[in-house]
Amino acid sequence: MNRCAIVEDLLPLYVDNLLQEETKQWVEEHLPQCPSCQTALAQMEEVITVDLPNPNEEAAKTIKKVTRQMKRYEFILVTLAFLLAMRTTIIPELTFNGLWAYALLGGLLYAFYRTWLPPIVLSFVPSFLYYVQDDFGDASFTEIIISVASMGTIYTLLSLIGAFIAYAWIQALQKEEQR
Amino acid sequence: MNTLERAYMDVQPKLYRYFLAQLYDREMAEDLTQDVFYTALKRLHTFRGEASLETWLFSIARFHLLNYIRSKKKDPILQEEWALQLARESTEEEWLAKEETRTILAFIQTLPSPPKEVMTLRLFGERSFAEIGQLLGKSETYARVTFHRTKQKMQQRLEE
Numbered sequence: 001m002n003r004c005a006i007v008e009d010l011l012p013l014y015v016d017n018l019l020q021e022e023t024k025q026w027v028e029e030h031l032p033q034c035p036s037c038q039t040a041l042a043q044m045e046e047v048i049t050v051d052l053p054n055p056n057e058e059a060a061k062t063i064k065k066v067t068r069q070m071k072r073y074e075f076i077l078v079t080l081a082f083l084l085a086m087r088t089t090i091i092p093e094l095t096f097n098g099l100w101a102y103a104l105l106g107g108l109l110y111a112f113y114r115t116w117l118p119p120i121v122l123s124f125v126p127s128f129l130y131y132v133q134d135d136f137g138d139a140s141f142t143e144i145i146i147s148v149a150s151m152g153t154i155y156t157l158l159s160l161i162g163a164f165i166a167y168a169w170i171q172a173l174q175k176e177e178q179r
Numbered sequence: 180m181n182t183l184e185r186a187y188m189d190v191q192p193k194l195y196r197y198f199l200a201q202l203y204d205r206e207m208a209e210d211l212t213q214d215v216f217y218t219a220l221k222r223l224h225t226f227r228g229e230a231s232l233e234t235w236l237f238s239i240a241r242f243h244l245l246n247y248i249r250s251k252k253k254d255p256i257l258q259e260e261w262a263l264q265l266a267r268e269s270t271e272e273e274w275l276a277k278e279e280t281r282t283i284l285a286f287i288q289t290l291p292s293p294p295k296e297v298m299t300l301r302l303f304g305e306r307s308f309a310e311i312g313q314l315l316g317k318s319e320t321y322a323r324v325t326f327h328r329t330k331q332k333m334q335q336r337l338e339e
Contacts, residue, residue, distance in 0.1 A: 012328065013323070013324075016323060040331055043330070044331050044334075046330070046334050048302060048334075050200075050279075050280050050302060051277070052196040052200060052274060052280075053196075053205075053274045054195065055195040055208070055209055056205075057209060057213070059187055059188045059191035062187075062191070062212070062216055063216060066217045069217070070217070070220050113221065113224070114221075114222065114225065177246075177249065
């Protein structure tokens with residue numbers, strides 16, 4: 001078997017000093033007798049430096065800018081959730097508008113965060129907070145909580161349906177892209 | 180400063196050079212580098228800690244780069260601009276003034292996909308072989324051997 005071929009295969013590990021002592025010696029025995037392997041070794045050991053420029057914008061500035069932008073989006077989404085909760089509290093019947101609005105909110109939140117928690121939290125918590133302040137006559141505390149929580153659960157389910165549609169959509173788009 | 184911000188501060192110039200070496204477009208490289216932080220911030224909750232944050236940022240960078248290249252392939256106008264840019268910038272741009280830089284970048288451009296990725300991640304992204312293996316779904320040895328072999332070929336080209 002051609003010794004050069006084996007040495008050439010070993011060179012990447014030799015350069016990084018990863019060979020066992022015995023193998024290393026074996027390579028070193030071969031090298032002085034073989035100009036072509038010597039050249040290969042020299043070429044591998046050569047340090048490449050390519051000076052590419054730095055970005056214009058400093059990292060700290062990008063961080064500040066992007067964080068601010070993120071907060072703005074989050075603020076809009078949370079405001080939307082609360083506005084929706086306020087609206088559905090004033091008109092408590094499950095109208096068609098209320099239905100699709102929660103599905104839309106869920107879809108938006110899923111598309112933005114790509115996770116299920118925000119659609120759940122942001123459809124349940126705001127409506128819960130608004131309902132609790134409602135006038136429940138002389139209903140007991142537990143009765144109020146149960147009624148409020150069940151409304152919140154309905155909204156959450158709707159929001160999750162929207163989130164699921166967004167999820168399916170995103171999956172389909174990604175499959176399309178891969179083709 | 181939180182850990183994500185620290186990791187980004189550390190890799191930001193490397194991300195930029197990684198994009199620049201692949202795209203030859205300073206503005207685009209700048210935009211994509213910022214996109215990496217935006218995506219990372221939005222998706223931080225999906226970070227499982229299987230890799231380091233720095234490696235994770237580079238996996239986001241690869242995702243953005245591949246998306247961009249794919250969109251360019253679809254759009255003939257973008258493709259034309261790309262060709263023009265390569266022709267124009269290779270003579271005018273200050274950062275491409277050195278002939279050695281141009282030769283190396285041109286050589287890397289001609290490589291097939293996995294070696295090209297290994298070279299750009301190593302030379303410009305300054306990633307370790309273990310990280311490169313992780314990013315490409317291959318072994319550390321694969322990254323190491325591919326890098327040294329390709330570098331040897333590149334050196335041959337430079338000596339010609």
